Amino acid sequence: MMSSKAVLTFLCCVALINLANAQDQSGFISIDCGLQPENSSYTETSTGVKYVSDSSYTDTGASSFVAPENRQNMMQSMWSVRSFPEGIRNCYTVAVNSSSKYLIRAAFMYGNYDSRNEIPRFDLHLGPNKWDTVELESPMQTVSKEIMYYVLTDTLQVCLVNTGNGTPFISVLELRPLLNSSYVAQSGSLQLFERLDFGSTTNLTVRYPNDVFDRIWFPSTPNGSKSLSDPSTSLTSNSTGTFRLPQVVMRSGIVPDIPGGSVDFGWVPDDPSLEFYFYLYFTELQEPDSRTVETREFMILLNEKAFGKPLSLNYFRTLVLFTSDPLTAKSFQFSLRQTQNSSLPPLINAMETYFTNKLPQSSTDQQDLSAMRDIKSAYKVKKNWEGDVCVPQAYTWEGLNCSFNGTNMPRVIALNLSSAGLTGEIASDISRLSQLQILDLSNNNLTGPVPAFVAQLQNLRVLHLANNQLSGPIPPILMDRLESFSINGNPSLCPTSACEEVSRNRSKKNKLPGFVIPLVASLAGLLLLVIISAAIVFILMRKKKQDYQGNETAVDAFDLEPTNRKFTYAEIVNITNGFDRDQGKVGFGRNYLGQLDGKEVTVKLVSSLSSQGYKQLRAEVKHLFRIHHKNLITMLGYCNEGDKMAVIYEYMANGNLKQHISENSTTVFSWEDRLGIAVDVAQGLEYLHTGCTPPIIHRNVKCTNVFLDGNFNAKLGGFGLSRAFDAAEGSHLNTAIAGTPGYVDPEYYTSNMLTEKSDVYSFGVVLLEIVTAKPAIIKNEERMHISQWVDSLLSRDNIVQILDPSLCGDYDPNSAFKTVEIAVACVCRNSGERPGMSQVLTALKESLAVEVERKKHLPVGSTDSVEELALGFGSNPPPRLR
Template sequence: MAGFEPFIFAFLGVLYLILLLLIHAQGQSGFISIDCGLPADSPYKEELTGIDYISDANFIDTGISSRIASEFKGDYRRREWNLRSFPEGVRNCYTIKNITRGTRYLIRGTFLHGNYDGESNLPEFDLYLGTDKWDTVKVEDASYRIIKELIHVPSRNYIHVCLVRTSDLGTPFISSIQFRPLNKNSYETEYGSLALYLRADAGSNTYYSYGQKYPYDVHDRRWTPYNSSEWTDYIWSPSTDLKDLSTELTIDNSKSDYKPASVAMNTAITPVNESAPMGFIDWEPDNKNTQIYIYMHFAEVVKLEPNQFRSFNITLNGKHWYGPVVPNYLSTTTVYSTGPETGGTYNFSMVKAEGSTLPPILNAVEIYYVKDFLQSETDQEDVDAIIKIKSTYGIKRDWQGDPCAPKQYSWEGLDCSYDADNYAHRITSLSIEIPADISNLLMLQFLDLSNNSLTGSVPDFLSKLINLKVLNLERNKLTGSIPRELIERRDNHSLSLSFVVNSMPYFASVGENPDLCGSRSCKKNKNNIVIPIASVAGGLLVFTFIAVAIFWGIRRGSRTKQDAESNKQNATLESLQRQFTYSEILRITNNFERILGKGGFGTVYHGYIDDTQVAVKMLSHSSVQGYQQFQTEVRLLMRVHHRNLTTLVGYCYEGTNLGLVYEYMANGDLDAHLSDGNTQTLTWKDRLRIATDAAQGLEYLHCGCKPPIVHRDVKTTNILLNENLQAKLADFGYSKIFPTDGGTYVSTVVAGTPGYLDPEYYITNWLTEKSDVYSFGVVLLKIITNRPAIERSQERTHVSEFVRSMLAKGDIKNMVDPRLHGNFNINSVWKAVEIAIGCVSPTAAKRPTMSQVVVDLKECMATELARVNDQGGSRESIKMINLDLGTELIPLAR
């Protein structure tokens, strides 16, 4: 019978595969599998995996379809026979739709040159995901397949995969693109995405990769066998020091969030010398600041005898990292990082635990390094509007990917705002030769409609573009009169209006608008009809203002509601008391004599009302926050009052002159007091008091207001200090009022400041009070450490990463602001750190409420005050202690 065992096992293996194919035939939900270069309308089912592949024709407008040379086809699957190359343009982008925002995806790009061009030109180019560089693709051998993998959570329901030519290093190309949804509880990070460094099947006795071998692996992951040459780049111990274990039985992964393939789990490695440590990773990245996440998968593959026991510990750089680990028989357990590993050198080993009769084992391992995608995208409504313009009028310009970012690849004819204090870029200038419906581009500042032979009157909707600073109507055939509001804005110098009146140039323009009136005394001809015409200008079809009726449908449904709400808000504003005229504002500020500061909204000036000092914030005409934020702030501050919120004295709403008048805060903002340039260092007691004041302001917004209010932009520059260092929250332009229907969140466009922004809100667009809690946690960490939210360096380290690395060492000396010189109660500091770390938990459900934060901060304050009031006590020395903050800071097993 023994001679038949190989055949039996082979038969069982075939049967297992058949069962998998049957079970998972409908299991490709969420899979996106694109064969780049495949002819349109020619989908196919891959034979070995059963995965359905489609052409890339509907995902991109540019590029050339090609096929690899015939001699390479036998070595690769069908999906790698085709490719698309991009000999034209600098940036060419796929737009991948039908993805689910907030879902964690494994994204894979495959590149096989295969001498498709017959010239063996081996290129090097950059690969971008959205607005950020993903990696560089460098082809060194035409027969070698390059795979780039990333685990990423999209913030929108589409994403761009872009190939960017880098100087003259050859033509970019791509073979396939795949998206695979993952379990939402797997591969969680504090921030950023995960780029694959290694995924290995330890102990495999074959050179064949179960690679992308769906349905063996439900997530279609490629597991590299241990014995292949690829593994030797990463394994520290040579193969002679290890031996293999295996089983033919199936490994159960139903209890694992990661679900590694059973074929990867039924083999393992173990040391030949059972008493020796088993070193399995020794990696020193080129960049010493590289941060990694590691996932180790274990399953006992040997049926142990009653007197046998396997237990071991895992060490990192010689220090205990996790353990003991006791693998379960034929069942997967995963040990993984809960936060990024840092240090620059990663030497992992396994050591037999005391009492264990058997040495360590390892079945499979994955290592990823953190990729931080920080580049902001263009505002979604601006994107929708400009895409509609492109499709409606068939614009042939090279408009691909994000319109504004990255800046060096922004769309031709557009200018955008790049304000670091605002999350999304806004389109501020549109210079194209078609007068389309640009009324949806509310931030537009420059509009050139010259040289188009336009007829009819100038439409009133142009007056609604309140941020418009330059309007060029030269060399057209317009009639009637310029809208009165545009004339008024020209006369008060808030708008540069360029046109021709009765063949006489205004602003020295030349050309013709012979029947256009540009003065206040014009009588508008109500019988003017806008006649659509076409002219050839730069090869583009030109439409007249009748396009407004066509394009108005972009957001008509939402705009109707917004307009009604806007009218209601205007009525509310007009009925409010304490409204100042613009001339009164000039008198209060002494003609804007003294500037207190500048921000995204505009400039803040010092002023007096009688003998009372005030701060006057005037809306800049180029502001990217603008009118909506002005209204939000006025309406909110007129209805809420608290000693830890800045007091609104009044407002100015006169034409284009919008301003807010606040109480004067003599000591400026908290950020300035924490800066190294400030010679007066805040004491630990002062810092706790400021933190408590700010927390009480947020607690009032969340709990004391009905309905609750979320600030959305809590940061140190928005915490102001009066002459007594009492802190008050300021700048409510992004604030959001919660519904009264009992909902726990509001779905809204993301707003806030990078570094302070709640990662869960960023991923899901679900705003909750816990989003403010996260931002406050960052503020508290800055108060403790005096470090920026995100370092202005190539590594862009977040303050929470720095604090966690110090916590791992129990090192308070190098965590707390050195300017305090140890003058604090240590227990008070550690309590504050514990509060802050809880606030910046990546998961909102794990964060405390602001009410709890206030209670805890008051305990910190009481501890510190006891020290200060203890006249007989000496200052405590700085100590090295360990702080147990639960499972947030240690590896976990599932």
């Protein structure tokens, strides 16, 4: 039986083939922590892996070396350590390829480097989340932590956290690029439990260069089994499949040690709530004999329950069997048993076991994260600024306050660098902190002007610049908008008497001549009479206007940007050539095709009889003036002349999404196409929720408001019902119900409370339509909502019937399951259990990357020597995005 310990001893690897045959190390990041001198490197003789010093990856900690007598039989990378006696959290920052999956491995060997013989215990973090706790049982034990992690950004942080049980340290940090389609969890990431090379004839660990991904395989021959190998076989490693198994591992395996016996192995998890994934690897090692007919067929049982159908192995062909959904149990007992049709005993070559690490905490908004790192670099801040800026909240950077708005990414709202010894000018990177409300740069030695970008921080309420060496004028808008503003102690800053009024004491100290006050009072009275008269005339004139004009502010009041041009109705007629190309009715108006500046455009003309249509179109124009994103429809101009109102949009050659995903549509979208559209819509919606100030709730997300250009890139439109939402004033908007049946949040129906999660629900419905090609309301006898239909199939573990049959099974099953999981989580009736759009977007990008990777590595024009089978097992509840 296999050991139940999750931590495996990190042994010295002996290369089993000549290093001249080593694979390419492109993308490998191999860091020898504590290596001296700084910026040095070397090549490990047993593996051919090139290791580099950690000096460019962290700027804290101390370098130490394991005593020479403790280095025997160890790789050179284990000879040195970096310890962190100061600060609670210290981090390594590594540049990586964004939207990529990596094997990340950290190794620890104490070796009594500090001569204290006191083994520490500390936490290991990956970005903002706890990865694991590092515990060693003896000074010479080596502990390795390994996880398969999908990186969304171009940097990755691995942090060591002091928990009060000794000084954290690290020996080695390694990153290895993987295929995005490999090692997929329904949620979170897969953390290594065991990786076993069954029946090894050398009893040595196997890694790079034998394993192109540098996975470390440990030899194992469980009780009741024996080794079977065929060293003469010409079996090659997998060069086209997902897992690319090492040749030396697949050349051996285990069979029962007695005739008619079974191969048995298992373990008892320390935590029965852990969710496990299994990867089993098989290949036939016995060359067929033409004189006899022998077969190897066997069943795999897990806790006495059949794990798939009987397996038959073929010579030269590798079979990969893995779970597509997680399993939990108090114990796991595998048994491979020969069937009655088989003349040969069961055989297994290798196995990997992982458990889910949910890593639930979203990192700080990437723009804020990047800005704060650049500010740290620009000012050479000496504070213990390590790891993620805002999270975990216990380790938020000193001097910062962050907002934590449910499932959205944390944002920086306050930055206090008072008395921090800053020099130079006010860093321009501060302008990227778009949600900043409080900025304190007082008591430093800053020079230069107060930059204009400070006035452009729309949320800024408090600005303290006192006691610096600033000079020049102050942006006037700051004087009026800020609640608190201090500039004293800057002798060269706006030295004129006019600038002295910037202080919050706005009373004038110079007395006015005696005649001024009566004169001003008289003029004020006269002005008041004029205003009252004008107001009466204005009210009378408004009563004569058409009903469709309502009592809202006219569009003309908006200060249009250069790209948003105002047109006369005559120009609209000319653009549409007299409205001769009617594209059909939309909402309260009609769309027409036109030409503007040599490009095709769409002109939406509102009905003069519809006051509601006029209001919605005007609201849409209002929002489109201030939002600009590649996945939101672009407004090119408008007309507001008498009872004529029209808007000019960019032309979307492929119409709206609904035209292409109905059951009767002739369009056939691939799985990659569908995910690409979903990601586009999610990006646009996330921008509205997190990229706009104040945020905007779309309120009418549906397939007919998703438009497709000539390349089927998606853009979200239909902003007539949208509402700006100031999160600082509350968690929701109280508003009348509006939207399209089937897409409206059920909580919104019952409470009239509109939130960003209302959009998430609508997006979930759209995503289900993309996946299934069924409408939001399925017109059967019951008029079932699409979410209910999907739930009914998921309860029977029937995900295949959920997907659009036109896909013909051409999709990655893990990607498909994850996408359905995302959609079902979005349409949860309890809004508190729905993810935010940032979380949804992250999950969809990963799902898309898995499918892209699968298609990239499909074999072309040859017979695949590897068969990969994903198995559902057990009776898990319908998926929920965690």
